[in-house]
Amino acid sequence: MEIVIGFLALGVLPLPALAARARALRGRAPTRELTVHEVAYLAGGERRVIGAVLTTLRGEGAIWPSGGGGVRATTRHHEPSSHLEAVVYRAIQEGGTLPTRGPYGPPVREALDALRDGLSEQGLAPDATARRRARLLTVPFWLVPLVPYLLLHDSIVTRLVLPPATLLLGAYLLFFPHVTRAGRKALATAEDDYRYMHPPGRAPEWASYGVSGATIGVALYGAEAMMSFDPSFAHGADLGGALATGPGSFARALSRGVNQALDHRGGGAGGCGGGDDGGGGD
Template sequence: MNVATKTWGLSGPEFLLIYCVLAVVLVMLAVLHRHHLLAGRGRVSANDLTAQQVAYLNGQARLAVYSALAVLRSAGAVKVGPAPDRYLLTNGPPPAGSSPLDLVVHRAAGQRLSTRELAADGAVATELTRLRGTLEQLGLLPTADVVRVMRGWLLALAGVLILGLVRLSWGIADGKPVLYLAGVLISLFVAMVLLHRRWRRPRPTRSGEQTLAVLHGGYAHLQPANNPSWAVYGAAGAAMGVALFGPYALWTADPEFAGEAGIARSLAIAQSGGLLAGTGPSSTHGGYSSGSWGGGSTAGASCGSGSASSSGGSASSGGGCGG
């Protein structure tokens, strides 16, 4: 073929080979760099983390707020107002030894906010930000800089995709075969979508996942299936139970309060099942556990303990001559 007839001076097979190598190398570098960035800084002792820190690590801001509500409810410090508003009300002082998040959630409850509005309260939002900052410093959650670097890789891949689309349009205009190039572009786009889904809301670092796995083993007696008693384990046990095993733990321990507070039971069950199946943010260590936590309509209404545990635990490539 005469060079003059080649699009951009490269034949279809020549461009396709160079393009495939470029795309594959960038995808591999992006995945390897992500693996390095999300390593964390070693396992943190369970004694170094508060229940609300564990909750944020396991389920972000919403679960941290639910963990604080579990503390306050177990101490009888909050209740739910009458229908139809169902806003939170204070029902007494927060228990001794309450965390900073417990205190600001209790204060916010005194302002007649709904459960959904708690995280938007200024003091609560500030404390949640502080919680995340602490977890980032401990290497348990990725920092904003890490997230920006990972998104930078996506931008680089987007540039490669645009280059391929331009070549595709030129090839079509010149009447060249572009089927293989189109296949490569589709594969690259799929890889970018998968990477975006994993990087949009990064899970804990591997150090964070290891720490949660250790905590799940150390607090297996708080699993809802083991019927732990809030009366026995107190506010600290209630907070850690919700932190590790999710809002379903609050539902099974105190369904009346959970329902009145607007904590969706279907969502709690779905989170429990999804995480046990390995599809949630903490899928490598099992996440929230389903089961019965003693029923009852008031905090501390259940009894008993036992020992049991549950655990639960992607890639893409493609290539095809074109342009």
């Protein structure tokens, strides 16, 4: 009987948290064209955003590797084309270098937070309040392994099955992807729009696409695009390593199956545009 009650609790107690998580990750389709930095965040989080900014600065000759996984400003004059680019460039100039893997100073941190918050307002990234609410609702669920003990009746099955099952489902509930389902659809649309920048078996024609094209390529495809665009810069600034990973990798791997089951309906958004960052002031 304790086995039935234990697994009944395992199935019932997480329902409020699952419902809240689903609402937080549903999102909504964007109502405007996304900027390249917003697309970069959807594709790979904050490091991808920084990588896209550094691609623009490198393409304009404004920065060069400083050694130790960082970049420094050159003597060439550069006029940033967006708020985020201006903040990052100023941080490089004033700090002497910028570590590509972070941590980033307060001005860059605030600009990244503003970008993320702007995506949250559009429904493309999970809202912080909704994430906290969903995580708070998991508290009763963590009592599941205690059910047999509370009933004063324990067994080898409940000791071996309930704790790991609780841990796996609890991890799924606690760790959020950095984008909503609507955000993933918008990203998929952008990838379709710029599929020609990721040709199979060969490098894109970066000379034809220019700096803005390379920035979009890195925003969407990360380390692979950067290594083909400027391998010496990528190696010197350790951008290959910085762009190879994104936030929430464990959460994405853990929740991919469930999320794909929920993504049976179509939708999407337009491609990405240049110019200033929609997040305003992630």
